[in-house]
Amino acid sequence: MICKTDPQEISPYLKDASNYIGGNADKVVIPESIEELSSFLKTNTQQITIAGAGTGLTASRIPETGCVISLERFDRVGNPENGIIDVGPAASLANLYKKLEATEYFYPPNPTETLASIGGTLSTNASGSRSYKFGVTRDYVLEADIMLVDGNSTTLKRGLTIDSPISFSDGQQLFFPEVTYNSPLCKNAAGYYVRPNMDWLDLLIGSDGTLGIFTRVRLKLEVRPTxxxxxxxxxxxxxxxxxxxxxxxxxxxxxxxxxxxxxxxxxxxxxxxxxxxxxxxxxxxxxxxxxxxxxxxxxxxxxxxxxxxxxxxxxxxxxxxxxxxxxxxxxxxxxxxxxxxxxxxxxxxxxxxxxxxxxxxxxxxxxxxxxxxxxxxxxxxxxxxxxxxxxxxxxxxxxxxxxxxxxxxxxxxxxxxxxxxWNGTISAEHGIGKLKKKYFLMMVGEESVVQLKAIKEVFDPKFILGKGNIF
Ligand SMILES: Cc1cc2nc3c(=O)[nH]c(=O)nc-3n(C[C@H](O)[C@H](O)[C@H](O)COP(=O)(O)OP(=O)(O)OC[C@H]3O[C@@H](n4cnc5c(N)ncnc54)[C@H](O)[C@@H]3O)c2cc1C
The missing domain is CATH 3.40.462.40 (FAD-linked oxidase, cap domain/gating helix)
Known part of the structure; x- marks a missing residue:
């Protein structure tokens, strides 16, 4: 595992495309395997912020303090088969598109900035120009390996709904809390996605780097237009x-x-x-x-x-x-x-x-x-x-x-x-991060924020992951 502590080496991880100033971290950790990531998290006591490619526009990957984990070594793009492809979270959209060029397949989400990582696009539920017909990132995620900030992991698949608990590698089970909050019906990336009987996967997608860490993602592809x-x-x-x-x-x-x-x-x-x-x-x-x-x-x-x-x-x-x-x-x-x-x-x-x-x-x-x-x-x-x-x-x-x-x-x-x-949303694709919290509160109100915090607590009781985002 690589660990950077030199301020000059840390500084690129304190930026994103929002140009927000005020990030701070005392180290950047770059695991080279899932096992390294897990053992690091099991002994870690610091705040953790996950770095994607840094193209985000809400400062959500900029740490307030503690440690940045960069999954940049997890950038594998698998081979598409039967309309499905497995990718590492650090794979860029550009590399995914390139891989698909020579095939009959096409990944419809088109969030403009192709340097973005798949992990980042899941975390923000990115969309972009073609969402008008094809929908958003969430519509193309079939399953994902998730690691919690305590180092335990699970695979979330379609059909695994919040009505049943999810089980993790150490045997612990997580239950969805009692909440009455529901996400707005329009295109939306503000706060957690919450709908009755939804898949756990849909909660993690669009969670602004605050609930779990995507370590592998399985995407659905479509047949490429001619x-x-x-x-x-x-x-x-x-x-x-x-x-x-x-x-x-x-x-x-x-x-x-x-x-x-x-x-x-x-x-x-x-x-x-x-x-x-x-x-x-x-x-x-x-x-x-x-x-x-x-x-x-x-x-x-x-x-x-x-x-x-x-x-x-x-x-x-x-x-x-x-x-x-x-x-x-x-x-x-x-x-x-x-x-x-x-x-x-x-x-x-x-x-x-x-x-x-x-x-x-x-x-x-x-x-x-x-x-x-x-x-x-x-x-x-x-x-x-x-x-x-x-x-x-x-x-x-x-x-x-x-x-x-x-x-x-x-x-x-x-x-x-x-x-x-007009029943609109204050964020339809970038998420809340650190820059839109005031407007998110205006949108959902205190009571809903309390309910969303209850969801956060299930995954990360000490509020270690993505501190300063959403809440
Ligand atoms: C020129 C430009 C145009 C853009 N156009 C669009 C657009 O059309 N549509 C759109 O939706 N967005 C757009 N964006 C915004 C940006 O590209 C997206 O928000 C993108 O999803 C961010 O991905 P990233 O890898 O850069 O993530 P980062 O900025 O590095 O991080 C974003 C969030 O993802 C979290 N994260 C990253 N990896 C993981 C992981 N493995 N597990 C858990 N959390 C993780 C981070 O902690 C952070 O909270 C644009 C940006 C630019 C600069």
Whole structure:
């Protein structure tokens, strides 16, 4: 087992993409086998934080104190067989996608940042652009080996529900506590997932690194689409783009069945213009779409169907349609570039990210768009809006001057109150971590937090794992 105690070697583990400052740890432990991990935990008395790849946006992998455990040696990607693949928690999405390239299989969750580890994506229940049709990480996890912070382990499989206890390697059994809390029905990654009669596995997925450690994961794969029809559509007014999104979501046109719908506001486009100089000058907003196709013979009719459909809309005629796989790749780079540019800007200006991850039920889509625009424009604070508009799930990045940081937080709270009034969530994919606890409390209330703590206590009675996350 490798143990790093030199502050310079520890410092990369005190960061993630949120740019949160304030992490602290006195060592980083890198086990080389499950046995080493287990024996270390059996004698450990310190706080433990698990490090994934550090692409998280809520500081959940940044330790407050104690010890970081990095599972970076557990990065195996197995061979896919019968639509199933086993992976180590540190396997990156990029390596998983690469492994699947030469096969008939496809892993649908597409959380934009392919450096993310599978363990991290389970812990946050990551989703991303294709969740509009394909769902979230939770929908693709068949089983996982879990180690508790006391070093004991178990395998959680589908069908093992909270109505029965789970048994661990030392013979101990864990029972689900009596709670009345239920997770919201909309797309959600805020707090533990709790539903009647659910699988234990679903509780661990999305638990923000606080209940157990994923040491092996079995994923479900789908058959790869033969192609994608894809485009980036530009609009000369933001409201025209919103109308188009509304239209496309409701259409009965048999050719129009996208798996991704991703939005960019005018401030996103202004930033992207530096990298993508051919964005039409008059464009004030854009929509990236992908439509999955499963038979080669369906491709051309579907493409024609899209062209016909677009003729009737206000999308600008110099919008982009993918002609090849490399165009599709470039469109994904376009989508990925906006959070990257913002994160780089935050790092350069030493600014902790103030970014929202809220979603609302479909019925409030337009209300949300008008509300955001009115509030943001009148605030005078610089901002950018982009994201998973198919799921009514947008990321606002507030980019305040130093003196306006508290004003930005006040505005954020105001937006939260309205989103909650519409039965939305304050986190649809990033989790709570250390940065969204205040808003989580606003969302669920004290009584629910007490109930969620009761679940935490079953797994980690001393609150050693992922300290400072959620609670
Ligand atoms: C440019 C950019 C774009 C992004 N776009 C998206 C997006 O579209 N959709 C989306 O969902 N997210 C997105 N993210 C956020 C991020 O990629 C995800 O949250 C991702 O799931 C984090 O994975 P990670 O390996 O980096 O985890 P980390 O940040 O290292 O850790 C996240 C959490 O996982 C826990 N953890 C890690 N490994 C384990 C394990 N083995 N067992 C238990 N807990 C563990 C950590 O303790 C921590 O609580 C984006 C990030 C960036 C930088």
């Amino acid at each position: 192609s994608f029809i894809s485009g980036i559509l530009f609009f000369s007014m933001e409201e025209e783009c919103w109308d188009f999104i509304d239209l496309i979501k409701k259409t009965n046109n048999k050719f129009i069945n996208p798996c991704s719908l991703e939005y960019f506001d005018r401030y996103s486009l202004n930033r992207l213009r530096k990298k993508f100089t051919n964005i039409p000058l008059v464009a004030q907003s854009a929509l990236f779409f992908e439509n999955d196709i499963y038979r080669q013979s369906d491709h051309d009719p579907a493409l024609e169907g899209w062209f016909d459909y677009l003729k009737e809309t206000s999308a600008l005629s110099d919008s982009w349609m993918a002609q090849s796989n490399s165009d599709l790749k470039r469109f994904h780079e376009f989508r990925h570039a906006i959070p990257v540019l913002l994160n780089e800007e935050n790092s350069r200006l030493k600014r902790t990210k103030i970014g929202t991850d809220m979603a609302v039920p479909s019925v409030h889509f337009k209300d949300m768009m008008f509300f955001y625009k009115n509030e943001l424009e009148s605030s005078g604070i610089e901002y950018v809006v982009f994201g998973h508009v198919g799921d009514n799930h947008l990321h606002i990045n507030f980019l305040p001057e130093e003196q306006d940081v508290s004003k930005a937080h006040e505005l954020y709270s105001r937006l939260v109150r309205q989103i909650l009034d």
